[in-house]
Amino acid sequence: MEESARRAGALVRLAGSGLIVPPSCACCGEPAARSEPVRSPGRRYELIVGYCEDCSGHVGGERARKLAGGMGSMLLGLGLAFALPLSPKPLPPVALAALTLLGALVPIGVVALWPRRPGRGHAAEGPAVRAVSEDQLLAANDRWAAEFARSNDLQRERATFRESRISLGMLPGPVLAPLLAVLAFGTTSPVVRVLNLSDERLRIEVDGTHVGDVDPSSVESPAAGVELRISVGRHELVARGPAGQVIERTPVTIQSGRTHLFAPASTGYCFWLETSGYGRTQAPAITREPLEGTSRFWSLPENLGGWFLPAPAAALAEARLTGGVVTVLRQAPCEP
């Protein structure tokens, strides 16, 4: 009876200023030896609440537990954000973000859900007084609340005191980690443009995992093909026809800081890098560098100015000003 009576807290409506705070411990009622500030969410008021030596200890312990949860969440989240994008089985960005978020939530869940009760004679585990709004204070110890209300002539009503098990310091992990995972994915998984020059739909596999389908596009078009993101390193690319037959199977090395072209069943088509260069004074000089080799996979410069179209006018205008170059990838049937 005594125990539950102590845990049933009270809600006090605040009014006026210069409030008198009881000299007793807000948790157990013993004489206070230390103090903790309690601020309203909008900082309209701040009370200095007293705690005894003993209670000050368990309030600090609870704060340390929350901090540990926040740190654990950050560390686990960051670890996953940088490790998952490098996994040999490529995951889509949404799955990456979801997994990282889940990982970052585990330490917080452990801290928040771990069962603990206030010790005998104590009203709370963490702070025993909490500001719930700009003019309401929730206290765990009803006797403390009664004294506080009496000495300030305030209204008090019985209310259940629920400890908040989550703190703001726990937020950075779950918020930042998924973002970083997607960012890390972008930098560790370069773009592979897959072009289908056959006349049937192709199914693309990376290391035996189906990652997408590509519709045919025989005419040179900037929108042709699909862009995949594949992690840096060695992989096997396979293109299969509608009946599952292998059209192309090739071992590849995905390089960091490059874009890549995979064009299965593209015999008869030629690809070349077309570079428009400007000196400060002369007219543009166009150089063409054919993509060679028997494999239908190529590593290309990262900063391509365009795919399957002549250098765009805007990019050319900028290159003219800076004396730079614009490189685009072009495609056409090979000449006999």
Ligand SMILES: [Zn+2]
């Ligand atoms: Zn105490």
Ligand SMILES: [Zn+2]
């Ligand atoms: Zn206590």
